[in-house]
């Protein structure tokens with residue numbers, strides 16, 4: 247338990263709704279599931295909770311082949327087999343071949359840590375169900391060595407999902423849930439500000455306008471997200487693009503400079519070019 | 531009144547479980563300082579709603595509940611007859627939850643828990659708690675939501691002052707209007723997965739290797755197994771007719787998603803209705819046709835059949851020999867459809883036309899009838915339903 251509250255950090259802008267959800271999860275020591283469009287800061291959130299509350303951070307990045315068991319521990323049978331063939335002394339103690347997973351590491355921390363389980367939806371459909379007990383009780387049993395590992399401090403578990411799979415109800419019931427909405431213009435300004443505190447106001451204004459305009463283009467396969475905006479701004483700064491180039495009338499009549507950072511998909515670029523072509527004709 | 535809120539949510543179609551409701555009470559209880567209404571809203575949402583497409587529904591119930599807050603916090607606070615509650619609970623609870631109630635020591639025990647928690651909150655209210663109240667001074671007081679009366683978040687700049695967040699209904703467009711991108715399609719198609727190990731053994735079977743090695747007195751005895759993959763076989767028939775032009779993109783997406791998902795995918799094109807010949811390349815549709823009979827013989831009946839088309843044509847094209855718009859067909863389309871469906875008992879038709887038009891298009895009705903009503907709209911939810919029926 248903790249009495250410190252998460253309110254965002256100097257590197258991360260947290261909206262009121264996000265703070266409330268995170269703090270509830272921290273207070274009760276229950277996992278929080280975070281969803282949202284790509285690039286809305288889901289992964290970074292865990293890092294920042296750790297920084298903001300001054301806690302150690304452990305990360306578990308899930309892939310399609312990840313098994314729940316790997317979060318607890320793995321028994322490296324091959325190493326043991328090799329040692330036995332080589333006549334290594336270590337072979338007699340099975341504990342030498344138990345490799346701790348991130349959940350185990352988290353359970354051993356002396357202060358309540360933050361554990362990120364990133365992109366849980368990438369794994370097999372059964373994956374979340376296989377972790378129910380461990381997340382509930384915050385303990386598990388190691389069959390090979392007959393130990394029960396109990397969390398010294400219930401970790402703050404932050405789970406992210408990109409919605410590739412539906413998660414099981416039993417799992418959802420045990421989590422707090424928060425959907426990070428795509429930031430509105432005001433929040434976006436604050437986000438940009440933490441990344442580029444010295445950005446000229448005019449440039450930011452025009453860039454944000456161009457960015458939100460672009461997101462409105464109907465039929466885009468992949469709308470640019472926060473991370474694309476940040477990349478784009480970086481390029482604009484590096485190339486020293488002036489605000490006027492991004493401004494007003496031109497916006498609908500030509501592709502924004504360095505648009506490759508915003509539109510990463512050929513079809514989207516074509517679509518945008520067609521729209522601009524139409525606008526140019528109309529505008530004449 | 532929180533109990534009432536709980537019921538309203540369930541009546542509003544949100545499957546809030548008791549576990550989640552108790553969690554909410556627990557958080558409310560664990561905090562010493564009060565909550566503003568906004569915070570209470572965010573908090574209850576984080577506890578009770580686990581799917582962003584239901585946020586809007588939640589907002590509506592929340593708004594309704596806290597508009598009628600006068601009644602709730604005024605007269606009705608007293609005692610809700612237990613009887614009434616029980617009936618309500620039983621009607622609204624799923625089997626799973628009824629079982630949970632039993633496991634918690636039955637109904638009496640549960641009511642006791644609830645009552646205790648509520649009592650604790652009442653006590654805290656008298657000590658100046660903000661989120662629950664009976665008088666005019668509380669945020670939920672006699673005048674309902676009262677912006678001036680409420681402590682706003684510490685952080686003034688970010689706070690959208692005095693606009694009730696739930697009344698803005700910012701999540702309206704998340705409700706059921708999910709874009710049909712390839713990703714969504716893939717997720718839906720995944721419902722059809724059935725993993726199996728088949729083919730060449732090219733993956734190390736660790737448990738078996740260890741077991742055999744042990745039996746082999748420590749001499750390495752390597753065991754291999756075939757890789758696990760999706761063993762479902764799919765036969766996809768796509769309408770390439772002119773009226774499908776409006777739907778090219780969604781069909782492209784479906785096709786690419788299906789290609790990514792199914793290892794065994796065979797596809798053919800047809801025009802409006804399936805007849806004696808289908809083709810694989812739209813550019814050479816007149817020169818390179820595959821007789822449907824060959825398809826029926828070549829692909830076994832455990833293939834799942836998915837037809838994609840708008841089924842929008844003249845009824846002649848389905849029911850009369852010679853009805854086809856492109857060529858002279860000896861036998862009616864319906865006869866070929868029947869052969870197709872006899873061979874592949876697991877079959878569905880996906881239709882990109884909006885459902886509300888189906889009723890008014892005779893050929894869609896006819897085709898749906900031929901399909902024994904297994905026609906689904908080409909949307910995420912339609913696809914999901916379709917996949918369920920194919921399983």
Ligand SMILES: Nc1ncnc2c1ncn2[C@@H]1O[C@H](COP(=O)(O)OP(=O)(O)OP(=O)(O)O)[C@@H](O)[C@H]1O
Nearest residue numbers: 257258259283284285286287288289290437472473
């Ligand atoms: N609220 C925010 N405050 C500060 N930076 C942010 C915020 N939201 C996003 N960013 C920035 O956007 C970028 C993407 O963030 P992150 O990788 O955490 O997104 P994500 O939601 O995990 O994306 P994905 O779904 O692709 O994994 C990072 O550079 C991050 O710094």
Ligand SMILES: [Mg+2]
Nearest residue numbers: 288289290406
């Ligand atoms: Mg991420």
